[in-house]
Amino acid sequence: MRYLITIILIYSTILSQEVVPGYWNSLSTHVTVGVPLLDDETLIGGRIQLKVSFNDGNSFDDLGEKAIIEKGDIDDLKQVSVPADVFENMAGFQEGVKAKFIAQVWDRAGNSVTGSVSDSVLTVDQILPELITLEITSSNELDRTMAMPGDSITFQINTNESINKPIFKINEEIYEGAAGLDRSWMYIYPSDEADDGIIDFEISYTDLAGNPGAPLTQASDGKPIIRDATEPELNEISLFTSNPYDSSLAIKADTVFLTFRSSEKIRDINILLNSSKAAFLNEDSLFYTFYHIFTESDSEGVIPLLIDYKDMAGNVGETIDETSDDSEITLDMNPPAEFTVEMVGSLQGEIISESNEDKESGNNKSKKKKKEELGLIPLVLLSFTSLTILIVWISWFKIFSKAGQAGWKALVPFFNIFIYTKIVNKPIWWFIIYLIIPIGHILSAFEVSKFFGKNIVFSIGLIFLPIIFYPLLAFGKAEFINE
Numbered sequence: 001m002r003y004l005i006t007i008i009l010i011y012s013t014i015l016s017q018e019v020v021p022g023y024w025n026s027l028s029t030h031v032t033v034g035v036p037l038l039d040d041e042t043l044i045g046g047r048i049q050l051k052v053s054f055n056d057g058n059s060f061d062d063l064g065e066k067a068i069i070e071k072g073d074i075d076d077l078k079q080v081s082v083p084a085d086v087f088e089n090m091a092g093f094q095e096g097v098k099a100k101f102i103a104q105v106w107d108r109a110g111n112s113v114t115g116s117v118s119d120s121v122l123t124v125d126q127i128l129p130e131l132i133t134l135e136i137t138s139s140n141e142l143d144r145t146m147a148m149p150g151d152s153i154t155f156q157i158n159t160n161e162s163i164n165k166p167i168f169k170i171n172e173e174i175y176e177g178a179a180g181l182d183r184s185w186m187y188i189y190p191s192d193e194a195d196d197g198i199i200d201f202e203i204s205y206t207d208l209a210g211n212p213g214a215p216l217t218q219a220s221d222g223k224p225i226i227r228d229a230t231e232p233e234l235n236e237i238s239l240f241t242s243n244p245y246d247s248s249l250a251i252k253a254d255t256v257f258l259t260f261r262s263s264e265k266i267r268d269i270n271i272l273l274n275s276s277k278a279a280f281l282n283e284d285s286l287f288y289t290f291y292h293i294f295t296e297s298d299s300e301g302v303i304p305l306l307i308d309y310k311d312m313a314g315n316v317g318e319t320i321d322e323t324s325d326d327s328e329i330t331l332d333m334n335p336p337a338e339f340t341v342e343m344v345g346s347l348q349g350e351i352i353s354e355s356n357e358d359k360e361s362g363n364n365k366s367k368k369k370k371k372e373e374l375g376l377i378p379l380v381l382l383s384f385t386s387l388t389i390l391i392v393w394i395s396w397f398k399i400f401s402k403a404g405q406a407g408w409k410a411l412v413p414f415f416n417i418f419i420y421t422k423i424v425n426k427p428i429w430w431f432i433i434y435l436i437i438p439i440g441h442i443l444s445a446f447e448v449s450k451f452f453g454k455n456i457v458f459s460i461g462l463i464f465l466p467i468i469f470y471p472l473l474a475f476g477k478a479e480f481i482n483e
Contacts, residue, residue, distance in 0.1 A: 022120065022121070022122050022123070023122065023123050023124075023125050023208070023209035023210060024087070024099065024122045024123065024124045024125070024126070024209075025125055025126055025207075025209040025210045025211045026126040026127075026128060026211045026212075027210060027211070027212070028084055029083070029084050030081040030082060030083055030084060031050075031052075031063070031081065031082045031084075031087045031101075031122070032079055032080070032081045032082075033050050033079075033080050033081075033101050033103060034077045034078070034079055034080075035048050035077070035078045035079075035080055035103045035105065035115075036076075036077050036078075037069065037073055037074045037075065037076060037077075037078055037105075038074065038075060039074050039075030040074060040107070041074070042107045042108055042109065043069050043073075043074050043105075043107050043108065044069060044070070044071050044074060044108060045068070045069065045108040046068075046069040046105065046106045046107045046108050047066040047067065047068060047069065047105075047106045048066065048067045048069065048078065048080055048103055048104070048105050048106075049062055049066045049067075049103065049104045049106075050062070050063040050064060050067075050080055050082060050101060050102075050103055051063055051101065051102045051103065051104065051114075052087075052090060052099050052100070052101055053092075053099070053100045053101075053102075053117075054090070054091075054092030054093060054094075054097045054098075054099055055092060056098070056100070057100050057117045060100075060102055061090060061091065061092075063082050063086070063087065063090065063101070064080075064082035064083075064086050064087075067080045069105075080103070093124065094124065095124055095125070095126060095127060096123070096124060096125070097123075097124050098121045098122070098123050098124075099121060099122040099123075099124065100117055100121050101120070101121075101122075102114060102115050102116070102117055103115050123209070125207070125208075125209035125211065126209075126211065127207075127211065128207075128211045128212065128213055128214075129159050129160060129161050129163055129205065129206070129207040129211060129213040130159065130160045130161075130213065130214075131157070131158075131159055131160075131213065131214070131216060131220075132158040132159055132160055132183075133156070133157075133158045133220045134155070134156070134157055134158075134203070134216050134218075134219050134220050135154075135155075135156040135219060135220065135221075136153065136154070136155055136156075136219040136223075136225055137153070137154050137156075138151050138152070138153050138154075138191070138225055139151045139152045139153075139154070140313060140314060141314070142267070142310075142312065142313065142314045143312055143313065143314075145223050145224070145225055145226060146225070146226055146227075146228055146312055146313035146314075147191035147194075147199070147225055147226070147227045147228070147313065148191070148227075148228055148229055148313040148314050148315055149191070149192055149229050150191075150192070151191045152188050152189065152190050152191060153188070153189045153190075153191055153199060153225050154186065154187075154188050154189075155168065155178075155186065155187045155188075155189065155201075155203070156184075156185075156186050157178075157180075157184070157185045157186070157203065157205070157216070158183060158184050159183050159184075159205070159207075159213065160183070161183060161207050161208075162182040162183055162207065162208050163182075163183065163185070163205045163206060163207050163208070163213070164205065164206050164207070164208065165178050165180075165185065166178050166185050166187075166203050166204065166205035167203070167204045167205070168187050168189070168201060168202075168203055169201060169202040169203075169204070170189055170193075170194070170199065170200070170201045171193070171194050171195065171199065171200055171201075172200075173193070175187065175189070185205075191227050194227045195227065196227055196228060196229055196230055197226065197227060198224045198225070198226055198227075199224065199225045199226070199227055200217075201216075201217065202215050202216065202217050203215065203216040203217075226313075228311060228312070228313035228315060229315065230264075230311075230315065231311070231315045231316065231317055231318065232262055232263055232264050232266050232309065232310070232311040232315060232317040233262070233263040233317065233318070234260045234261070234262055234263075234307065234309070234317065234320055235260070235261050235263075235324055236259070236260055236261040236287075236324060236325075237258075237259070237260040237307075237320060237322075237323045237324040237325070238258075238259050238260070238323055238324070238325050238327050239256060239257070239258055239305065239323055239327045239328060239329050240256075240257055240327065240329075241254050241255060241256045241257070241329055242254050242255040242256075242257075248327065248328065248329060248330065249329070249330050249331075249332060250294055250329055250330070250331050250332070251294070251331075251332060251333055252294055252295065252296060252333050253293065253294065253295075254293075254294050255291050255292070255293050255294075256273055256274075256291065256292050256294065256303065256329050257281070257289060257290070257291050258271060258273060258278060258289070258290045258291070258292075258305070258307075259287065259288065259289050259290075260287075260288055260307070260320075260324075261286055261287050261288075262286045262288065262309075263286075264286070264311050264312075265286065265311065265312055266288075266309045266310060266311050266312070266317065267309070267310055267311070267312055268308075268309060268310045269288070269290075269307070269308070269309045270306075270307075270308040270309070271290050271305075271306070271307050271308075272304070272305070272306040273290075273292040273303060273304075273305060274292065274294070274298050274299060274303035274304060274331065275299070275304065276292055276298065278290040278291060278292045279291055279292065294331055294333075296333075298331055298333075299331070300331050300332060300333055300334070301330060301331060302328050302329070302330050303328075303329050303330075303331055304321070305320070305321055305322065305323065306319065306320070306321055307319065307320035307321075387467070388466060388467045391466075391467050391470065391471060392466050392467070392470045393410070393411065394471075394474075395470035395471050395473065395474035395475070396410040396411075396416070396470070396474070397410045397411060397474075398474035398475060399448065399470075399473065399474050399480075400416075400419070400423070402452075402474075402478075402479065402480045403423045403451075403480045404480070405419055405422075405423065417431055417435065418431055420444065423451075424444075424447045424448070424451060441463065442463055445459050445462035445463045445466075446459045448462070448473070449462055449473075451480055451481055452473055452478040452479070452480060452481065453478060453479075453481050454473070454478065458473075
């Protein structure tokens with residue numbers, strides 16, 4: 001009996017202390033109750049029965065099976081656990097209920113004692129918290145969905161119930177410095193810590209019972225925040241005018257056009273052409289066109305150019321004052337000097353009577369026909385000669401190659417003759433002989449035929465029908481024989 005009194009005193013001491021209430025949430029797997037045991041040998045082999053109440057302690061039901069007291073359990077706090085399925089299938093278990101616990105302890109002989117009702121309770125809360133809104137805004141004054149260096153990004157979370165401090169994972173880095181209370185939390189992220197592009201994030205949060213909400217990876221409106229620290233660039237900058245005679249010149253009422261391509265979409269474009277603000281014409285796939293119509297107020301001469309601009313995040317691009325293709329426009333509004341037309345006259349021909357005209361008509365037609373026929377013959381001869389020279393020239397290109405010389409040497413006048421003397425093993429002074437057209441042509445025909453192993457018949461063919469025999473020699477199977 002003295003052991004039972006001692007156990008009751010221990011329970012009274014522990015249960016009288018203030019204990020923070022706990023929760024049974026969607027992640028819970030076991031109910032664990034700590035039962036203190038004295039250093040009493042009679043407790044070895046005894047039993048412990050947990051009991052639970054869902055009606056504020058008015059009645060208790062056995063929770064799970066009895067636990068056996070081992071030798072190592074005495075003089076310690078024995079942890080008795082009950083699986084979640086057993087606890088959740090107890091009568092009275094439901095969302096929002098508060099569970100109170102007591103324990104009954106038996107010694108080995110069968111004597112038992114029941115502890116007082118514990119102030120420590122488990123509140124059943126298995127409902128997951130839900131997001132109401134997640135607002136993400138940038139401090140960028142031009143576009144709240146863009147961020148440039150120096151801007152900050154604000155995350156504002158609102159949930160349907162109180163949550164613990166959320167944890168932010170932004171661009172693979174963990175941040176726990178959120179500020180807020182209950183259902184509303186805020187975190188300010190400096191964009192300087194991010195790389196260019198979409199700001200990737202994941203927000204984890206739990207309610208006060210520890211139930212996790214679905215991770216947040218995008219704002220409620222679905223719009224991402226894009227970080228942009230890259231200055232825009234312009235290229236393909238060109239100027240031209242509507243002047244029908246020269247697109248680099250202009251007169252009064254002509255239009256000057258400025259075109260350029262941007263590396264990204266730009267805004268706040270300010271363009272001065274001849275110190276006048278240019279008007280926007282169109283934009284197509286980042287290719288922009290502006291224009292200005294010249295008036296009497298424009299200054300003559302080469303017109304100056306100035307382009308200022310920003311990208312959509314506010315990054316300022318480099319000021320442009322010249323074209324990329326060196327194009328420039330000259331405004332000329334001065335007409336030529338005044339003058340007076342002087343001599344005026346007319347040209348007259350002979351008067352031909354109608355009878356003479358009819359008489360000579362037949363003769364003129366006959367003469368005209370003969371002239372046309374005579375003029376056709378030189379044209380045909382010239383065409384044939386030109387074709388022959390071209391084919392022979394091309395053939396010599398191949399012949400030089402077969403003889404071990406670069407083919408292009410055959411195409412250079414005079415230099416080709418010098419190289420030829422080396423191919424046929426002749427002294428340099430033979431250069432003069434080859435310049436004598438009939439003799440040089442005949443000698444070269446016999447020599448080149450010889451060095452390619454051809455007979456005299458082939459040589460005659462090279463002399464009289466070079467347009468046929470030179471291509472046969474150049475593009476045939478004949479090989480150069482260096483004697």
